[in-house]
Amino acid sequence: MANQKIEVPGAGVLSRPHSRRDFLKTLAAAGIGAAAGGMMLSRPAGAQLGEIKDDIDIANFALTLEFLEAEFYTQAVDAGVLSGSALGVVTNLRDHEIAHAEAIIDLIEQFGGTPVEKPEFTFPPESLASQQGVLELASVLEPTGQGAYIGAGPLIQDPTVLAAAGSIAGVEGEHVVSVRNLLGFVPPTTEAFPAALTVDEVLAAVAPFLGMGEMMDTGGPVAGGTHRPV
Template sequence: MQKHKVNVPSVEEFSQPTSRKGFFKALAVAGMGAAVGSTVLAGRATAQDDGGGDLEIANFALTLEYLEAEFYQLALDAGVLSEPALSQVAAVGDHENQHVEALIGLITEAGGTPVEKPEFTFPADAFTSEASILALASTFEPVGVGAYLGAGVLIQDPAVLAAAGSIVAVEGQHVVAFNNLLGVVPPANDPFPAALTQDEVLAAIAPFLGMDAMMDTGGQAL
Protein backbone atom coordinates (compact mmCIF):
# COMPACT_ATOMS: atom_id res chain seq x y z
CA MET A 1 0.00 0.00 0.00
CA GLN A 2 1.38 3.37 -0.97
CA LYS A 3 2.07 5.78 1.85
CA HIS A 4 1.07 9.42 1.57
CA LYS A 5 3.09 12.12 3.22
CA VAL A 6 1.10 14.19 5.69
CA ASN A 7 2.30 17.73 6.27
CA VAL A 8 1.98 18.51 9.99
CA PRO A 9 1.28 22.16 10.81
CA SER A 10 3.20 23.87 13.59
CA VAL A 11 1.71 24.37 17.02
CA GLU A 12 1.17 28.04 16.17
CA GLU A 13 -0.88 27.10 13.11
CA PHE A 14 -3.03 24.79 15.21
CA SER A 15 -3.63 27.14 18.11
CA GLN A 16 -3.98 30.51 16.39
CA PRO A 17 -7.62 30.28 15.22
CA THR A 18 -10.11 31.34 17.89
CA SER A 19 -13.22 29.75 16.42
CA ARG A 20 -14.05 26.15 15.53
CA LYS A 21 -14.51 27.18 11.90
CA GLY A 22 -11.12 28.86 11.90
CA PHE A 23 -9.54 25.83 13.56
CA PHE A 24 -10.63 23.46 10.82
CA LYS A 25 -9.70 26.01 8.16
CA ALA A 26 -6.18 26.04 9.59
CA LEU A 27 -6.07 22.26 9.41
CA ALA A 28 -6.51 22.48 5.65
CA VAL A 29 -2.74 22.95 5.40
CA ALA A 30 -2.50 19.24 6.13
CA GLY A 31 -3.18 18.65 2.44
CA MET A 32 -5.16 16.02 0.56
CA GLY A 33 -4.31 13.27 3.04
CA ALA A 34 -7.07 14.46 5.36
CA ALA A 35 -9.71 14.49 2.64
CA VAL A 36 -8.78 11.07 1.27
CA GLY A 37 -8.55 9.50 4.71
CA SER A 38 -11.83 11.06 5.74
CA THR A 39 -13.63 9.52 2.79
CA VAL A 40 -12.18 6.06 3.40
CA LEU A 41 -12.51 5.89 7.16
CA ALA A 42 -15.80 7.73 7.56
CA GLY A 43 -17.49 5.32 5.18
CA ARG A 44 -16.24 2.35 7.16
CA ALA A 45 -16.81 3.82 10.60
CA THR A 46 -20.46 4.61 9.90
CA ALA A 47 -21.30 1.18 8.53
CA GLN A 48 -23.84 -0.65 10.67
CA ASP A 49 -23.65 -4.04 8.95
CA ASP A 50 -23.72 -7.11 11.22
CA GLY A 51 -24.03 -4.93 14.31
CA GLY A 52 -20.45 -3.69 13.94
CA GLY A 53 -21.29 0.01 14.16
CA ASP A 54 -20.86 0.43 17.92
CA LEU A 55 -17.60 -1.49 17.92
CA GLU A 56 -16.29 0.62 15.08
CA ILE A 57 -17.24 3.79 16.95
CA ALA A 58 -15.47 2.45 20.04
CA ASN A 59 -12.37 1.71 17.97
CA PHE A 60 -12.50 5.18 16.49
CA ALA A 61 -12.64 6.59 20.03
CA LEU A 62 -9.76 4.33 21.02
CA THR A 63 -7.61 5.85 18.27
CA LEU A 64 -8.31 9.35 19.65
CA GLU A 65 -7.41 8.19 23.15
CA TYR A 66 -4.19 6.60 21.88
CA LEU A 67 -3.29 9.96 20.33
CA GLU A 68 -3.96 11.94 23.48
CA ALA A 69 -2.22 9.45 25.77
CA GLU A 70 0.94 9.49 23.65
CA PHE A 71 0.91 13.28 23.40
CA TYR A 72 0.78 13.75 27.17
CA GLN A 73 3.47 11.14 27.79
CA LEU A 74 5.78 12.86 25.30
CA ALA A 75 4.94 16.18 26.95
CA LEU A 76 6.08 14.82 30.32
CA ASP A 77 9.19 13.26 28.79
CA ALA A 78 10.19 16.60 27.23
CA GLY A 79 11.12 17.96 30.67
CA VAL A 80 9.96 21.52 29.94
CA LEU A 81 6.89 21.65 32.18
CA SER A 82 6.76 23.40 35.55
CA GLU A 83 4.04 23.53 38.18
CA PRO A 84 1.08 23.73 38.02
CA ALA A 85 1.15 22.60 34.36
CA LEU A 86 3.33 19.58 35.19
CA SER A 87 0.81 18.10 37.63
CA GLN A 88 -2.11 18.85 35.33
CA VAL A 89 -0.52 17.22 32.30
CA ALA A 90 0.43 14.19 34.39
CA ALA A 91 -3.14 13.85 35.67
CA VAL A 92 -4.68 14.26 32.21
CA GLY A 93 -2.23 11.77 30.75
CA ASP A 94 -3.24 9.26 33.41
CA HIS A 95 -6.90 9.81 32.53
CA GLU A 96 -6.22 9.18 28.84
CA ASN A 97 -4.33 5.97 29.59
CA GLN A 98 -7.27 4.79 31.68
CA HIS A 99 -9.61 5.63 28.82
CA VAL A 100 -7.45 3.53 26.50
CA GLU A 101 -7.59 0.57 28.88
CA ALA A 102 -11.35 0.95 29.39
CA LEU A 103 -12.10 1.06 25.66
CA ILE A 104 -9.86 -1.93 24.97
CA GLY A 105 -11.70 -3.86 27.67
CA LEU A 106 -15.10 -2.79 26.36
CA ILE A 107 -14.29 -3.77 22.78
CA THR A 108 -12.79 -7.10 23.84
CA GLU A 109 -15.72 -8.00 26.09
CA ALA A 110 -18.11 -7.22 23.23
CA GLY A 111 -16.29 -9.73 21.03
CA GLY A 112 -14.38 -7.17 18.97
CA THR A 113 -10.72 -6.63 18.24
CA PRO A 114 -9.22 -3.37 19.55
CA VAL A 115 -7.54 -1.37 16.81
CA GLU A 116 -3.75 -1.29 17.06
CA LYS A 117 -2.10 1.91 18.16
CA PRO A 118 -1.04 3.91 15.06
CA GLU A 119 2.26 5.70 14.66
CA PHE A 120 1.66 9.37 15.40
CA THR A 121 3.49 12.42 14.09
CA PHE A 122 3.53 15.70 16.01
CA PRO A 123 4.63 19.21 14.97
CA ALA A 124 8.37 19.73 15.30
CA ASP A 125 7.80 22.43 17.92
CA ALA A 126 5.16 20.53 19.90
CA PHE A 127 7.36 19.74 22.89
CA THR A 128 9.90 22.55 22.85
CA SER A 129 8.22 24.64 25.55
CA GLU A 130 5.45 24.61 28.10
CA ALA A 131 3.55 27.12 25.99
CA SER A 132 3.61 24.88 22.91
CA ILE A 133 2.42 21.87 24.91
CA LEU A 134 -0.47 23.78 26.46
CA ALA A 135 -1.44 25.30 23.11
CA LEU A 136 -1.69 21.89 21.47
CA ALA A 137 -3.46 20.36 24.48
CA SER A 138 -6.06 23.11 24.27
CA THR A 139 -6.86 22.02 20.70
CA PHE A 140 -6.89 18.26 21.36
CA GLU A 141 -9.36 18.34 24.21
CA PRO A 142 -12.24 20.22 22.49
CA VAL A 143 -11.90 17.85 19.54
CA GLY A 144 -12.25 14.93 21.96
CA VAL A 145 -15.38 16.45 23.46
CA GLY A 146 -16.89 17.09 20.04
CA ALA A 147 -16.05 13.60 18.83
CA TYR A 148 -17.86 11.90 21.70
CA LEU A 149 -20.85 14.24 21.43
CA GLY A 150 -21.12 13.54 17.72
CA ALA A 151 -20.85 9.78 18.19
CA GLY A 152 -23.45 9.63 20.95
CA VAL A 153 -26.46 9.74 18.60
CA LEU A 154 -25.04 6.83 16.59
CA ILE A 155 -24.40 4.47 19.51
CA GLN A 156 -26.96 1.74 20.16
CA ASP A 157 -25.30 -0.42 22.83
CA PRO A 158 -25.99 0.95 26.34
CA ALA A 159 -22.54 -0.11 27.58
CA VAL A 160 -20.79 1.78 24.79
CA LEU A 161 -23.02 4.81 25.33
CA ALA A 162 -22.32 4.79 29.07
CA ALA A 163 -18.58 4.65 28.45
CA ALA A 164 -18.76 7.50 25.94
CA GLY A 165 -20.83 9.62 28.31
CA SER A 166 -18.41 9.07 31.18
CA ILE A 167 -15.37 9.87 29.04
CA VAL A 168 -16.84 13.02 27.46
CA ALA A 169 -17.52 14.43 30.93
CA VAL A 170 -13.85 14.04 31.84
CA GLU A 171 -12.71 15.49 28.51
CA GLY A 172 -14.83 18.55 29.25
CA GLN A 173 -13.02 18.92 32.58
CA HIS A 174 -9.74 18.80 30.68
CA VAL A 175 -10.85 21.69 28.47
CA VAL A 176 -11.55 23.83 31.53
CA ALA A 177 -8.29 22.79 33.22
CA PHE A 178 -6.17 23.85 30.26
CA ASN A 179 -8.15 27.06 29.84
CA ASN A 180 -7.28 27.84 33.46
CA LEU A 181 -3.59 27.28 32.78
CA LEU A 182 -3.76 29.49 29.70
CA GLY A 183 -5.55 32.27 31.57
CA VAL A 184 -8.78 32.02 29.60
CA VAL A 185 -11.51 33.94 31.45
CA PRO A 186 -13.97 32.45 32.12
CA PRO A 187 -12.40 28.99 31.67
CA ALA A 188 -15.79 27.27 31.24
CA ASN A 189 -17.07 29.53 28.49
CA ASP A 190 -19.06 27.27 26.18
CA PRO A 191 -22.62 26.42 27.31
CA PHE A 192 -23.19 24.01 24.41
CA PRO A 193 -20.00 22.36 23.05
CA ALA A 194 -20.45 21.47 19.40
CA ALA A 195 -20.88 17.85 18.32
CA LEU A 196 -18.40 17.06 15.56
CA THR A 197 -19.03 14.78 12.62
CA GLN A 198 -16.57 12.00 11.89
CA ASP A 199 -15.36 13.98 8.87
CA GLU A 200 -14.54 16.94 11.12
CA VAL A 201 -12.77 14.77 13.68
CA LEU A 202 -10.77 13.09 10.94
CA ALA A 203 -9.77 16.46 9.53
CA ALA A 204 -8.50 17.37 12.98
CA ILE A 205 -6.44 14.23 13.59
CA ALA A 206 -5.26 13.58 10.02
CA PRO A 207 -2.05 15.63 10.42
CA PHE A 208 -0.99 13.30 13.24
CA LEU A 209 -1.57 10.09 11.27
CA GLY A 210 0.08 8.48 8.28
CA MET A 211 -2.36 7.35 5.56
CA ASP A 212 -1.93 3.64 6.34
CA ALA A 213 -2.79 4.22 9.99
CA MET A 214 -5.90 6.17 9.03
CA MET A 215 -7.12 3.36 6.81
CA ASP A 216 -6.69 0.77 9.58
CA THR A 217 -8.70 2.70 12.15
CA GLY A 218 -12.09 1.23 13.08
CA GLY A 219 -11.95 -1.38 10.36
CA GLN A 220 -14.19 -4.40 10.00
CA ALA A 221 -11.78 -6.84 11.70
CA LEU A 222 -14.12 -6.95 14.68
Protein backbone atom coordinates in the same frame (compact mmCIF):
# COMPACT_ATOMS: atom_id res chain seq x y z
CA MET B 1 7.01 8.84 8.22
CA ALA B 2 8.02 12.44 7.61
CA ASN B 3 7.22 15.03 10.20
CA GLN B 4 4.19 17.15 9.41
CA LYS B 5 4.57 20.83 10.24
CA ILE B 6 1.77 22.32 12.31
CA GLU B 7 1.95 26.02 13.03
CA VAL B 8 0.94 26.21 16.68
CA PRO B 9 -0.70 29.61 17.23
CA GLY B 10 -0.71 31.77 20.29
CA ALA B 11 -3.51 31.48 22.83
CA GLY B 12 -5.32 34.36 21.19
CA VAL B 13 -5.83 32.31 18.03
CA LEU B 14 -7.28 29.43 20.01
CA SER B 15 -10.34 31.41 20.95
CA ARG B 16 -13.34 29.65 22.40
CA PRO B 17 -15.57 28.44 19.53
CA HIS B 18 -19.32 28.80 19.91
CA SER B 19 -20.43 26.51 17.09
CA ARG B 20 -19.21 23.63 14.95
CA ARG B 21 -18.31 26.11 12.19
CA ASP B 22 -16.30 28.24 14.62
CA PHE B 23 -14.62 25.13 16.00
CA LEU B 24 -13.53 24.00 12.54
CA LYS B 25 -12.17 27.46 11.80
CA THR B 26 -10.17 27.19 15.01
CA LEU B 27 -8.69 23.86 13.86
CA ALA B 28 -7.70 25.43 10.55
CA ALA B 29 -6.15 28.45 12.27
CA ALA B 30 -4.13 26.07 14.41
CA GLY B 31 -2.82 24.42 11.26
CA ILE B 32 -4.54 21.14 12.08
CA GLY B 33 -7.16 21.13 9.35
CA ALA B 34 -6.63 18.59 6.56
CA ALA B 35 -8.58 17.30 3.59
CA ALA B 36 -10.86 14.67 5.04
CA GLY B 37 -12.63 13.18 2.04
CA GLY B 38 -11.65 9.63 1.24
CA MET B 39 -9.22 9.32 4.13
CA MET B 40 -9.30 6.15 6.18
CA LEU B 41 -7.23 4.88 9.08
CA SER B 42 -5.94 1.32 8.80
CA ARG B 43 -7.07 -1.25 11.33
CA PRO B 44 -6.86 -5.04 11.76
CA ALA B 45 -8.67 -7.41 9.38
CA GLY B 46 -8.57 -4.86 6.58
CA ALA B 47 -11.53 -2.87 7.87
CA GLN B 48 -11.37 0.91 7.77
CA LEU B 49 -11.82 3.11 10.79
CA GLY B 50 -13.54 5.76 8.70
CA GLU B 51 -16.35 3.30 7.88
CA ILE B 52 -18.51 3.55 10.98
CA LYS B 53 -21.07 0.73 10.88
CA ASP B 54 -21.68 -0.25 14.50
CA ASP B 55 -20.76 0.38 18.12
CA ILE B 56 -17.50 -1.55 17.79
CA ASP B 57 -16.41 0.77 14.97
CA ILE B 58 -17.31 3.79 17.09
CA ALA B 59 -15.36 2.38 20.03
CA ASN B 60 -12.32 1.72 17.85
CA PHE B 61 -12.51 5.24 16.48
CA ALA B 62 -12.56 6.55 20.05
CA LEU B 63 -9.67 4.26 20.96
CA THR B 64 -7.51 5.79 18.24
CA LEU B 65 -8.21 9.27 19.63
CA GLU B 66 -7.32 8.11 23.13
CA PHE B 67 -4.08 6.59 21.83
CA LEU B 68 -3.29 9.93 20.17
CA GLU B 69 -3.86 12.01 23.28
CA ALA B 70 -2.13 9.54 25.59
CA GLU B 71 0.95 9.45 23.36
CA PHE B 72 1.14 13.23 23.08
CA TYR B 73 0.90 13.75 26.83
CA THR B 74 3.40 10.97 27.50
CA GLN B 75 5.89 12.64 25.18
CA ALA B 76 5.10 16.04 26.70
CA VAL B 77 5.82 14.86 30.24
CA ASP B 78 8.99 13.07 29.11
CA ALA B 79 10.21 16.15 27.21
CA GLY B 80 11.06 17.92 30.47
CA VAL B 81 9.60 21.27 29.41
CA LEU B 82 6.75 21.32 31.94
CA SER B 83 6.84 22.58 35.50
CA GLY B 84 4.55 23.53 38.36
CA SER B 85 0.81 23.34 37.76
CA ALA B 86 1.27 22.57 34.08
CA LEU B 87 3.31 19.46 34.85
CA GLY B 88 0.67 18.27 37.29
CA VAL B 89 -2.20 18.89 34.88
CA VAL B 90 -0.54 17.28 31.86
CA THR B 91 0.54 14.27 33.93
CA ASN B 92 -3.08 13.90 35.00
CA LEU B 93 -4.26 14.19 31.40
CA ARG B 94 -1.81 11.47 30.38
CA ASP B 95 -3.06 9.14 33.09
CA HIS B 96 -6.70 9.81 32.19
CA GLU B 97 -6.17 9.12 28.49
CA ILE B 98 -4.28 5.90 29.23
CA ALA B 99 -7.12 4.80 31.52
CA HIS B 100 -9.68 5.68 28.83
CA ALA B 101 -7.80 3.62 26.25
CA GLU B 102 -7.60 0.62 28.57
CA ALA B 103 -11.32 0.86 29.38
CA ILE B 104 -12.28 1.08 25.70
CA ILE B 105 -10.11 -1.95 24.88
CA ASP B 106 -11.90 -3.91 27.60
CA LEU B 107 -15.29 -2.75 26.28
CA ILE B 108 -14.48 -3.76 22.70
CA GLU B 109 -13.32 -7.19 23.81
CA GLN B 110 -16.44 -7.66 25.97
CA PHE B 111 -18.53 -7.13 22.84
CA GLY B 112 -16.45 -9.63 20.87
CA GLY B 113 -14.60 -7.05 18.82
CA THR B 114 -10.93 -6.57 18.00
CA PRO B 115 -9.32 -3.39 19.33
CA VAL B 116 -7.56 -1.27 16.73
CA GLU B 117 -3.77 -1.31 16.93
CA LYS B 118 -2.01 1.79 18.19
CA PRO B 119 -0.82 3.84 15.19
CA GLU B 120 2.50 5.66 14.90
CA PHE B 121 1.96 9.34 15.68
CA THR B 122 4.07 12.29 14.54
CA PHE B 123 3.83 15.54 16.49
CA PRO B 124 5.25 18.91 15.41
CA PRO B 125 8.57 19.56 17.16
CA GLU B 126 7.44 22.98 18.37
CA SER B 127 4.54 21.45 20.30
CA LEU B 128 6.99 19.57 22.51
CA ALA B 129 9.73 22.22 22.70
CA SER B 130 8.12 24.42 25.36
CA GLN B 131 5.38 24.43 27.96
CA GLN B 132 3.39 26.91 25.88
CA GLY B 133 3.61 24.67 22.82
CA VAL B 134 2.35 21.67 24.79
CA LEU B 135 -0.60 23.57 26.19
CA GLU B 136 -1.57 25.16 22.90
CA LEU B 137 -1.72 21.83 21.07
CA ALA B 138 -3.52 20.28 24.04
CA SER B 139 -6.10 23.06 23.79
CA VAL B 140 -6.92 21.81 20.28
CA LEU B 141 -6.74 18.07 20.94
CA GLU B 142 -9.07 18.14 23.94
CA PRO B 143 -12.05 19.87 22.25
CA THR B 144 -11.56 17.50 19.31
CA GLY B 145 -11.89 14.50 21.62
CA GLN B 146 -14.85 16.00 23.44
CA GLY B 147 -16.58 16.86 20.16
CA ALA B 148 -15.98 13.36 18.81
CA TYR B 149 -17.72 11.73 21.77
CA ILE B 150 -20.63 14.18 21.64
CA GLY B 151 -21.02 13.63 17.91
CA ALA B 152 -20.93 9.85 18.32
CA GLY B 153 -23.72 9.80 20.90
CA PRO B 154 -26.68 9.65 18.48
CA LEU B 155 -24.99 6.83 16.53
CA ILE B 156 -24.46 4.51 19.50
CA GLN B 157 -26.99 1.71 19.93
CA ASP B 158 -25.95 -0.12 23.09
CA PRO B 159 -26.64 1.68 26.39
CA THR B 160 -23.39 0.39 27.92
CA VAL B 161 -21.33 1.91 25.12
CA LEU B 162 -23.38 5.11 25.28
CA ALA B 163 -22.79 5.40 29.03
CA ALA B 164 -19.06 4.94 28.55
CA ALA B 165 -18.95 7.57 25.82
CA GLY B 166 -20.92 10.03 27.94
CA SER B 167 -18.65 9.49 30.91
CA ILE B 168 -15.49 10.03 28.88
CA ALA B 169 -16.97 13.08 27.14
CA GLY B 170 -17.51 14.66 30.54
CA VAL B 171 -13.89 14.09 31.51
CA GLU B 172 -12.69 15.48 28.17
CA GLY B 173 -14.70 18.60 28.93
CA GLU B 174 -12.89 18.92 32.25
CA HIS B 175 -9.61 18.60 30.36
CA VAL B 176 -10.62 21.48 28.08
CA VAL B 177 -11.20 23.71 31.09
CA SER B 178 -7.97 22.63 32.80
CA VAL B 179 -5.84 23.43 29.77
CA ARG B 180 -7.55 26.74 29.06
CA ASN B 181 -7.08 27.76 32.68
CA LEU B 182 -3.34 27.25 32.26
CA LEU B 183 -3.40 29.33 29.08
CA GLY B 184 -5.06 32.18 30.96
CA PHE B 185 -8.57 32.12 29.51
CA VAL B 186 -11.00 33.96 31.81
CA PRO B 187 -13.49 32.34 32.01
CA PRO B 188 -11.95 29.11 30.69
CA THR B 189 -15.07 28.28 28.68
CA THR B 190 -18.25 30.05 27.64
CA GLU B 191 -20.01 27.37 25.60
CA ALA B 192 -23.37 26.18 26.86
CA PHE B 193 -23.22 23.40 24.24
CA PRO B 194 -19.77 22.23 23.09
CA ALA B 195 -19.50 21.44 19.38
CA ALA B 196 -20.48 17.94 18.23
CA LEU B 197 -18.14 16.74 15.48
CA THR B 198 -18.74 14.22 12.70
CA VAL B 199 -16.33 11.42 11.84
CA ASP B 200 -14.97 13.35 8.85
CA GLU B 201 -14.49 16.47 10.95
CA VAL B 202 -12.52 14.54 13.55
CA LEU B 203 -10.45 12.87 10.83
CA ALA B 204 -9.67 16.31 9.44
CA ALA B 205 -8.20 17.24 12.81
CA VAL B 206 -6.15 14.13 13.57
CA ALA B 207 -5.05 12.92 10.12
CA PRO B 208 -1.86 15.05 10.05
CA PHE B 209 -0.57 13.22 13.12
CA LEU B 210 -0.76 9.96 11.15
CA GLY B 211 0.94 11.35 8.05
CA MET B 212 -2.37 11.76 6.23
CA GLY B 213 -3.27 14.96 4.45
CA GLU B 214 -1.64 18.36 4.19
CA MET B 215 -1.66 21.27 6.58
CA MET B 216 -4.07 24.01 5.62
CA ASP B 217 -3.20 27.69 5.68
CA THR B 218 -6.64 29.20 5.14
CA GLY B 219 -10.34 29.09 5.81
CA GLY B 220 -11.43 25.72 7.10
CA PRO B 221 -11.26 22.01 6.33
CA VAL B 222 -11.71 21.17 2.66
CA ALA B 223 -14.43 18.58 2.18
CA GLY B 224 -13.89 15.95 -0.45
CA GLY B 225 -10.15 16.54 -0.80
CA THR B 226 -7.43 13.98 -1.22
CA HIS B 227 -4.30 13.29 0.74
CA ARG B 228 -0.75 12.90 -0.46
CA PRO B 229 1.69 10.30 0.82
CA VAL B 230 4.57 11.68 2.87
